[in-house]
Amino acid sequence: MTVPEDLFQAAMAARQRAYAPYSHFQVGAAVRDRSGAITIGCNVENASYGLSCCAERVALFDMVAALRTEPVELCVVADLPGVVSPCGACRQVIYELARDAVIYLCNTTGQSRAVTASDLLPFPFTLTREEDAPRS
Numbered sequence: 464m465t466v467p468e469d470l471f472q473a474a475m476a477a478r479q480r481a482y483a484p485y486s487h488f489q490v491g492a493a494v495r496d497r498s499g500a501i502t503i504g505c506n507v508e509n510a511s512y513g514l515s516c517c518a519e520r521v522a523l524f525d526m527v528a529a530l531r532t533e534p535v536e537l538c539v540v541a542d543l544p545g546v547v548s549p550c551g552a553c554r555q556v557i558y559e560l561a562r563d564a565v566i567y568l569c570n571t572t573g574q575s576r577a578v579t580a581s582d583l584l585p586f587p588f589t590l591t592r593e594e595d596a597p598r599s
């Protein structure tokens with residue numbers, strides 16, 4: 464499954480907005496919900512490095528703030544020889560907020576790989592029994 468061009472371009476545009484003065488590593492993300500609306504995110508760093516936030520989480524948190532609850536596709540893009548692979552913290556957030564979405568991991572040349580939330584995080588942390596866990 465290749466990444467839809469419009470979603471990829473939205474993530475590429477978001478990547479240009481990255482605030483990454485420390486790592487100089489720009490990441491873009493775009494999430495599409497069932498209605499077709501796209502929410503974007505870029506990584507936002509901080510002089511207190513641990514406060515930095517990844518592009519995936521910025522996109523998914525903004526999706527929640529925009530009252531978009533049914534993500535169907537998430538695209539993440541960075542400039543790497545192969546496709547980007549989300550960090551552990553983002554995997555946990557993706558699992559909770561975009562569990563049923565197709566997740567396209569990409570690089571800036573357009574290479575993409577489609578995975579699921581469970582592919583990324585097969586044994587997620589939950590506060591409750593799996594079947595009771597909150598969904599989007």
Ligand code: THU
Pocket residue numbers: 483486488489490505506507508515516517518519547548549550553
């Ligand atoms: N980063 C992301 O935005 N997403 C990822 O999947 C991995 C890492 C950001 C965090 C930080 O601003 C920079 O990339 C270098 O780690």
